[in-house]
Amino acid sequence: MLKHRGFPGRLTGTDFQFVIRRENRKEGPTKLIQRERFKDRKNTDRQADEAFMRALWDYFGEEPFERGNLDAGRLSWLFGREVVAAEDPFDPKSYEALLRIDVKKAQVSFPKVFAPEEDPLPADDWDDWDDEDEE
Numbered sequence: 001m002l003k004h005r006g007f008p009g010r011l012t013g014t015d016f017q018f019v020i021r022r023e024n025r026k027e028g029p030t031k032l033i034q035r036e037r038f039k040d041r042k043n044t045d046r047q048a049d050e051a052f053m054r055a056l057w058d059y060f061g062e063e064p065f066e067r068g069n070l071d072a073g074r075l076s077w078l079f080g081r082e083v084v085a086a087e088d089p090f091d092p093k094s095y096e097a098l099l100r101i102d103v104k105k106a107q108v109s110f111p112k113v114f115a116p117e118e119d120p121l122p123a124d125d126w127d128d129w130d131d132e133d134e135e
Helices: 043-060 072-076 103-109 123-134
Strands: 083-085 098-101
Antiparallel strands (some): 083 098
């Protein structure tokens, strides 16, 4: 099982895990399924989905990635919509399965993740501001 070094382990301050520590040798990998996301989900569940998508985007971008030690439960909340199979045939019970982000769907579901960051004020503006204080 590939371990994604540097990938966040969980959502800070919660028990929502993003990765697993070791593979399940006894029963094998947990099968990826498409979980239904209802509109009445708790805010913390939505935050976990958004944080996980941000981590996937920051870590992998548009490139296909191996499932590896990514948590199947957390992936299943996005699987089939924002995260899709990147190979055919796809084995949902494999640590080596290749996935990718469906950028168009992910941008609709998680616009904050893909929103451009605001540009800081140009340096020239700060120079003018300092002159006003000195008067």
